[in-house]
Amino acid sequence: MFRLDPITQSKLQRFRSLKRGYGSFLVLCGLLLMSAFAELLVGSRALIVKYRGHYYFPTYAAFHPGTDFGEDYSYEANYRKLKDRFATEARGDWALLPPVPYNPYENSFEEGIYPPTPPSFSQRHFLGTDTTGRDVLARLFYGFRIAMTFSLLFLVLVYVVGIAIGCAMGFFGGVFDLLMQRAIEIWSNIPFLYIVIIVASIVTPNFLLLLGIVVLFSWTDMTYYMRTAAYREKARDYVAAARVLGAGSGRIIFRHILPNVLSLTVTFMPFTISGAITLLTALDFLGFGLPPPTPSWGELLEQGTSNLNAPWIVSSAFFALVIVLSLVTFIGEAIREAFDPKKFTIYQ
Amino acid sequence: MNPFTRFSSSIFAALAVVLASGCAKKEIVVTRDIGPEVEAYYKAHPDVFHFATPADLPKDLVWHDGSDVPEFSDPEAKHGGTANSFIDDFPRTLRVFGPDANGSFREFIFDDNGLSLIQKQPNTGQYYPGLAKAWAYDKDGKTMYFKLDPDARYSDGVPVKADDYCFLLFLLRSSYIDDPWSNNFYTKNYSNITKYDDYTISISWRDVIPDLEDKVGSFSPGPEHFYKELGDDYVQRYQWRLEPTTGPYTVKPEDLHKGSFVDLTAVPNWWARDKPFFRHRYNFDRIHLQVIRETDKAFEAFKRGDLDLFDLSLPKYWYDKLPDNDPLVQRGYIHKTTFYNQIPVPTYGLHINTAIPLLNVRDIREGIAYASNFDLVDQKLFHGDWVRMQTGSDGYAEVPFPGIHPRAYSVEQALAHFAKAGFDKRGPDGILMDAKGQRLSFKITVGGDVWIDALTILRQEAAKAGLELNIDKLDETTAFKKTMEKHHQIAFMAWGVAVEKYPRYWEMYDSSNASKTQTNNITNTADPGMDKLIEAYDKAQTMDEIRRLATQLEQHVYDNAAFIPAFKMPFYRVGCWRWIKWPKDFNVRLSQNTSQYGLEWIDEAAKKETLDARDNGQTFPPKIKVFDQWKAANE
Numbered sequence: 002m003f004r005l006d007p008i009t010q011s012k013l014q015r016f017r018s019l020k021r022g023y024g025s026f027l028v029l030c031g032l033l034l035m036s037a038f039a040e041l042l043v044g045s046r047a048l049i050v051k052y053r054g055h056y057y058f059p060t061y062a063a064f065h066p067g068t069d070f071g072e073d074y075s076y077e078a079n080y081r082k083l084k085d086r087f088a089t090e091a092r093g094d095w096a097l098l099p100p101v102p103y104n105p106y107e108n109s110f111e112e113g114i115y116p117p118t119p120p121s122f123s124q125r126h127f128l129g130t131d132t133t134g135r136d137v138l139a140r141l142f143y144g145f146r147i148a149m150t151f152s153l154l155f156l157v158l159v160y161v162v163g164i165a166i167g168c169a170m171g172f173f174g175g176v177f178d179l180l181m182q183r184a185i186e187i188w189s190n191i192p193f194l195y196i197v198i199i200v201a202s203i204v205t206p207n208f209l210l211l212l213g214i215v216v217l218f219s220w221t222d223m224t225y226y227m228r229t230a231a232y233r234e235k236a237r238d239y240v241a242a243a244r245v246l247g248a249g250s251g252r253i254i255f256r257h258i259l260p261n262v263l264s265l266t267v268t269f270m271p272f273t274i275s276g277a278i279t280l281l282t283a284l285d286f287l288g289f290g291l292p293p294p295t296p297s298w299g300e301l302l303e304q305g306t307s308n309l310n311a312p313w314i315v316s317s318a319f320f321a322l323v324i325v326l327s328l329v330t331f332i333g334e335a336i337r338e339a340f341d342p343k344k345f346t347i348y349q
Numbered sequence: 350m351n352p353f354t355r356f357s358s359s360i361f362a363a364l365a366v367v368l369a370s371g372c373a374k375k376e377i378v379v380t381r382d383i384g385p386e387v388e389a390y391y392k393a394h395p396d397v398f399h400f401a402t403p404a405d406l407p408k409d410l411v412w413h414d415g416s417d418v419p420e421f422s423d424p425e426a427k428h429g430g431t432a433n434s435f436i437d438d439f440p441r442t443l444r445v446f447g448p449d450a451n452g453s454f455r456e457f458i459f460d461d462n463g464l465s466l467i468q469k470q471p472n473t474g475q476y477y478p479g480l481a482k483a484w485a486y487d488k489d490g491k492t493m494y495f496k497l498d499p500d501a502r503y504s505d506g507v508p509v510k511a512d513d514y515c516f517l518l519f520l521l522r523s524s525y526i527d528d529p530w531s532n533n534f535y536t537k538n539y540s541n542i543t544k545y546d547d548y549t550i551s552i553s554w555r556d557v558i559p560d561l562e563d564k565v566g567s568f569s570p571g572p573e574h575f576y577k578e579l580g581d582d583y584v585q586r587y588q589w590r591l592e593p594t595t596g597p598y599t600v601k602p603e604d605l606h607k608g609s610f611v612d613l614t615a616v617p618n619w620w621a622r623d624k625p626f627f628r629h630r631y632n633f634d635r636i637h638l639q640v641i642r643e644t645d646k647a648f649e650a651f652k653r654g655d656l657d658l659f660d661l662s663l664p665k666y667w668y669d670k671l672p673d674n675d676p677l678v679q680r681g682y683i684h685k686t687t688f689y690n691q692i693p694v695p696t697y698g699l700h701i702n703t704a705i706p707l708l709n710v711r712d713i714r715e716g717i718a719y720a721s722n723f724d725l726v727d728q729k730l731f732h733g734d735w736v737r738m739q740t741g742s743d744g745y746a747e748v749p750f751p752g753i754h755p756r757a758y759s760v761e762q763a764l765a766h767f768a769k770a771g772f773d774k775r776g777p778d779g780i781l782m783d784a785k786g787q788r789l790s791f792k793i794t795v796g797g798d799v800w801i802d803a804l805t806i807l808r809q810e811a812a813k814a815g816l817e818l819n820i821d822k823l824d825e826t827t828a829f830k831k832t833m834e835k836h837h838q839i840a841f842m843a844w845g846v847a848v849e850k851y852p853r854y855w856e857m858y859d860s861s862n863a864s865k866t867q868t869n870n871i872t873n874t875a876d877p878g879m880d881k882l883i884e885a886y887d888k889a890q891t892m893d894e895i896r897r898l899a900t901q902l903e904q905h906v907y908d909n910a911a912f913i914p915a916f917k918m919p920f921y922r923v924g925c926w927r928w929i930k931w932p933k934d935f936n937v938r939l940s941q942n943t944s945q946y947g948l949e950w951i952d953e954a955a956k957k958e959t960l961d962a963r964d965n966g967q968t969f970p971p972k973i974k975v976f977d978q979w980k981a982a983n984e
Contacts, residue, residue, distance in 0.1 A: 063777035074760060076813035077779050108806050110729045115668070133730065133802045202824035288798055293820050294805040307645070310669045 012264070015339040022335020025328040032325075036146040043142045045104040047080040047096040052087075101125060103136035105143040105296040110134050117311040129313035131304055137317050140296040145325065147291070148298060151212060152277035158216045159273065160266060163223025168254050168262075170224060171231025178228070185221045193218040201289040208291060215280060226269070230262035264340045271333030275326050282322065298322055383579040387519055398515055399543040406545055410485035410494055415477035415626070418470050422629035422948055423932035430951035431635040432929075433657050434944075435647045439608050439640050443591040443600065446526040447584050457613060457638070461945050462596035464621065466495050466552075467566040471937035471946060474746075476562050477626045480509060480570065480595060490557040490890070492541070493565045497548040502620040503593035509570050511544040514552070517571030518542050525583045538564070557890040560850040570595065597621075597631035597947065611638045632950035651924065652677060654960065657951070658925035658943065661685065662918060664732050671924050673973055678924075681969030682959055686931075687922040689980035691938045693744040693852065695843035699793065699913040704864060704873040705838050707770075708791065714910040715756070716766035717791075717839075722758040722810035723915045726803045731916065738914035740903050742852035748896055750903050755914045763814035772815070781815035790817035794837040796828030803915075804841060834866045835873060841915070844869065848939055851895050854883045854902050872911035879905050919980065927969060928956035935976045 040060050050057040052070050067074040087094040116134035128137040170178045243257050284290035285299025305315025391398040440454035466481040481495035501509040521535040541553040552565045572593045591600050604612035613636040621627040641647040651659035661667040677683045727735050740750045772781040772789045781789040808818045832840040860880050862870035886898040
């Protein structure tokens with residue numbers, strides 16, 4: 002069975018004891034879990050419909066046309082209206098809707114009122130609607146899911162590339178190191194924002210393309226740290242011992258050095274995530290991010306700042322951003338403190 | 350100016366910079382005289398440039414002088430003061446021809462400033478004297494005669510004479526100005542100009558047309574003494590030199606602060622100042638044009654009182670940023686005015702590329718038309734005061750299409766048409782599929798952010814009819830380029846339309862422009878029936894015939910369903926500080942914006958009073974007015 006070594010265990014113990022960081026970690030995990038099942042909490046499809054004795058579970062199934070429930074249209078049933086109809090008919094049919102019964106794309110217009118409309122509990126627009134009548138909470142929630150997916154994928158890709166190249170540079174040293182350093186210096190001097198702007202003006206960026214471009218220009222940071230760490234570690238006795246035993250470079254890097262420098266990467270992770278969220282938000286804000294109508298925080302912020310007369314838009318996006326970034330930062334601080342080498346490492 | 354001309358002009362700007370930098374090292378000190386070359390050109394083209402004597406004038410000419418035409422300015426108007434306005438970019442050149450000259454600044458120094466031979470009364474559509482004091486028609490229906498006003502002067506004091514008109518035709522046909530469109534237009538269409546004496550000329554159009562006055566009467570002079578140094582280096586040599594104008598305003602070299610502001614100054618002792626139709630107009634002594642690159646910033650400057658007026662046509666400004674209950678409005682400092690004008694409207698809508706598979710099926714296009722809920726966009730996004738565009742050629746007062754209306758949103762109709770094209774069952778996400786499993790999904794190419802809100806609503810509504818519309822948002826230049834190269838599936842855009850008597854069809858619908866890049870036929874329409882009609886239309890000689898053919902053409906456009914009309918704004922609306930005064934009807938029917946005809950004036954006393962009042966809290970009665978005297982005619 003996989004067992005953590007005592008030092009890592011005590012680090013985790015220490016992390017758990019840091020109340021603010023650990024609390025933030027739990028909250029963020031909770032949010033992530035909720036967003037993974039966002040359709041159950043925020044969405045226009047009913048969770049359960051009972052109609053003429055049959056039960057329907059539309060959330061994760063194929064769409065049901067209105068005609069399935071006795072409506073006269075062939076497009077997707079409007080479950081909010083259906084629920085009202087069932088209530089007035091009182092024939093034992095019912096529909097259970099998510100707490101926020103709107104999906105992030107649909108425009109709900111009300112008679113005589115022009116969007117954006119302020120928060121309303123009776124309409125279940127808990128944070129109001131945006132300039133085209135879409136529910137702000139729904140867009141925030143799905144925007145969170147997209148931003149987190151983006152950040153986590155970004156994290157994995159940047160670390161895989163950055164660690165592999167960084168370790169190789171540190172381990173091999175010499176000409177390879179020298180050439181890679183220069184190459185990285187040149188590469189990181191390419192103005193990333195301009196590249197994104199140029200690409201976004203030629204093609205409409207989708208999720209993967211945007212991720213690809215961002216990763217392409219972000220992996221370099223990690224190499225510096227890994228290179229130093231690998232340089233330091235390769236001079237240690239255990240590396241020499243492994244080499245004497247006949248281990249190859251790959252084995253030494255990935256089985257011996259990497260586990261020993263991993264704590265360094267762990268402390269960077271939260272900051273990488275908050276960086277990625279900020280970056281995606283900034284790109285969306287500037288209009289070079291994900292294509293409309295993808296729900297996104299940057300787009301909400303942009304809408305909000307150009308419609309300050311509808312303060313619920315900008316304040317929702319602002320507070321959501323502040324809360325999530327604070328959570329991530331608290332976690333990061335706690336990890337940094339828990340993994341502080343001064344506490345656990347003894348230099349020989 | 351529509352965004353597309355702006356971007357094409359920015360491309361020209363880049364080109365001009367390259368040219369200019371390439372030639373910067375050469376010192377040009379030669380003085381030249383284009384005169385002999387002009388003379389030689391006249392001699393080489395005797396059929397176009399004709400020199401006759403007054404005795405050669407037809408004897409039975411009936412001269413018109415516009416004395417029965419009502420004036421449209423307000424006699425109350427006071428002359429003087431400085432107007433404060435803004436431009437969103439510094440002009441790239443002061444030239445009025447050639448690369449880059451067709452920018453939005455040209456209207457200040459040329460289009461809305463210089464006079465032409467005769468001008469159109471913007472309310473009645475009659476003509477009044479401009480540089481010509483009388484005009485007459487030849488029996489051939491192609492030629493007009495003009496008696497020039499001997500009082501006419503350029504802003505540098507030089508009198509305007511018959512030779513200047515001949516010179517303009519030479520200039521616009523010459524390759525020096527690097528302006529292929531003008532070269533083509535003035536070579537193809539103006540078949541003759543004849544000088545009878547220094548103050549009598551005639552000009553002929555290639556064919557008989559019903560709006561000869563608009564085409565021939567709009568001719569203006571070219572100051573030969575200014576263009577004396579004309580040559581291959583015209584573009585650089587004249588880049589920052591403003592040609593002497595016959596109009597009310599000019600730019601002095603010291604008033605050109607590059608990147609920062611431009612001041613227009615009233616021409617001292619302007620020759621037409623007290624002439625009928627020009628008196629009580631162009632009332633400011635000075636017009637200060639500050640460069641403010643962001644519209645929102647300009648709006649803040651306006652609210653501070655730094656700008657006199659601001660265009661509030663977008664609902665965002667009219668309803669949200671300066672609502673009727675805004676203190677500045679309620680205290681009577683800023684007046685809000687809506688003015689219904691009556692001009693041809695830009696063709697906002699979906700331009701479907703009929704050369705793309707699936708989109709070449711008419712039933713699919715009709716389905717898309719039925720699945721496009723522009724009415725909802727108009728009602729909900731534009732507060733119901735933008736309205737659905739009815740045809741591709743709305744707003745031509747003399748060419749109405751009362752029988753043609755766009756297809757109203759209908760899920761059933763859309764589904765029926767899609768089913769005819771084989772898309773008859775919905776996939777798991779509600780989007781229609783055909784027997785091969787192909788989804789009914791298209792991309793709408795759009796430039797910039799302005800229309801994204803409208804298109805997201807359109808997308809949601811189309812999904813109800815089983816149609817997926819993905820928004821292909823690009824930057825404006827790229828979107829336009831993609832469309833001009835006919836790489837789009839559906840483009841959401843508009844062609845800016847000139848204020849003319851009747852619409853044009855050849856550019857947008859003739860098959861000779863289909864399947865070719867860089868033409869306006871972005872729907873790739875190639876319909877032999879339409880071609881025949883267009884040919885007849887371009888040769889039509891009377892308005893009745895034009896109306897009859899235009900109706901048939903417009904019916905074809907409707908049946909073809911490659912253009913789906915979106916919306917139009919039948920008015921413009923402005924906020925304006927109370928020191929700017931207007932005629933009692935506010936403006937004129939054919940005005941495209943408030944200042945085009947120079948009818949407003951400034952009341953300096955009211956300005957001081959208002960600014961003092963703002964500081965000490967005194968208020969005035971609020972004024973929120975709608976001028977809808979031309980509204981009915983436009984809808």
